Amino acid sequence: MLSIKNLQARIEEKEILKGINLEIKAGEVHAIMGPNGSGKSTLASVLAGRSDYEVTGGTVEFQGKDLLELAPEDRAREGVFLAFQYPIEIPGVSTTNFIKTAVNEVRKYRGEEPMDAVAFLKKMKEKMKLVEIDQSLLSRSLNEGFSGGEKKRNEIFQMAMLEPKFAILDETDSGLDIDALRIVAEGVNKLKSKDNATLVITHYQRLLEYIVPDYVHVLYKGRIVKSGGKELALELEEKGYDFIKEELGEEVEA
Numbered sequence: 001m002l003s004i005k006n007l008q009a010r011i012e013e014k015e016i017l018k019g020i021n022l023e024i025k026a027g028e029v030h031a032i033m034g035p036n037g038s039g040k041s042t043l044a045s046v047l048a049g050r051s052d053y054e055v056t057g058g059t060v061e062f063q064g065k066d067l068l069e070l071a072p073e074d075r076a077r078e079g080v081f082l083a084f085q086y087p088i089e090i091p092g093v094s095t096t097n098f099i100k101t102a103v104n105e106v107r108k109y110r111g112e113e114p115m116d117a118v119a120f121l122k123k124m125k126e127k128m129k130l131v132e133i134d135q136s137l138l139s140r141s142l143n144e145g146f147s148g149g150e151k152k153r154n155e156i157f158q159m160a161m162l163e164p165k166f167a168i169l170d171e172t173d174s175g176l177d178i179d180a181l182r183i184v185a186e187g188v189n190k191l192k193s194k195d196n197a198t199l200v201i202t203h204y205q206r207l208l209e210y211i212v213p214d215y216v217h218v219l220y221k222g223r224i225v226k227s228g229g230k231e232l233a234l235e236l237e238e239k240g241y242d243f244i245k246e247e248l249g250e251e252v253e254a
């Protein structure tokens with residue numbers, strides 16, 4: 001589904017991604033971990049097509065298409081979903097209307113008719129139940145005054161409604177309580193199917209207590225330096241990142 005080869009990117013003359021290689025197949029959940037500043041958010045931003053990052057080398061193929069050639073909105077229309085670290089607030093636009101517009105944008109792109117009101121409501125109800133979101137949240141302006149946990153729930157709800165083929169969740173858990181982390185994790189687990197794939201970027205290990213990834217990768221200084229199964233997350237939890245540095249032959253502070 002997604003094939004990243006030797007991806008390099010920089011911001012303001014600073015090389016951050018120094019050759020990322022990653023293959024993600026349909027049905028898989030991958031987690032990217034790594035110490036602060038290793039380039040995790042940069043990778044998410046480059047995949048989503050944020051303009052402040054300059055791709056200096058490598059390729060990203062998504063379902064046979066050159067992802068890097070597509071405008072950010074076309075990436076979304078092709079089925080890539082990026083949950084932002086800090087979701088934007090849009091006063092005056094209800095969450096329901098926002099999602100309706102987004103869903104119909106994708107349908108239009110695929111040459112399909114907009115969803116009629118009855119079908120849309122039915123789908124809303126079904127997904128609301130799935131991600132346990134309250135109706136009252138959906139009639140409020142998008143993200144305005146939402147608590148951290150409500151923003152997360154809303155984000156997972158959007159993902160449930162849009163049914164992306166490939167979702168990138170860049171999860172900082174700063175300020176989020178354990179319930180909010182669980183919302184994200186349960187959402188990922190429930191929305192997993194054989195036809196979609198998810199890349200979860202975790203800035204803290206705690207999230208992986210709830211999400212069971214098929215693969216775990218460690219990003220360090222702009223490269224994936226180690227990959228493994230979910231046991232790698234446990235090993236990191238126990239030993240910290242020092243053992244990665246030791247494996248790379250780097251000096252580790254006592």
Ligand SMILES: Nc1ncnc2c1ncn2[C@@H]1O[C@H](COP(=O)(O)OP(=O)(O)OP(=O)(O)O)[C@@H](O)[C@H]1O
Nearest residue numbers: 011012014016035036037038039040041042043203
């Ligand atoms: N606008 C910018 N100008 C200069 N350097 C930047 C800019 N944005 C990010 N960087 C640098 O790029 C590096 C990678 O940042 P990135 O946010 O991708 O790391 P991260 O792995 O997500 O870190 P964390 O876990 O701390 O969130 C850091 O050294 C950061 O300071």
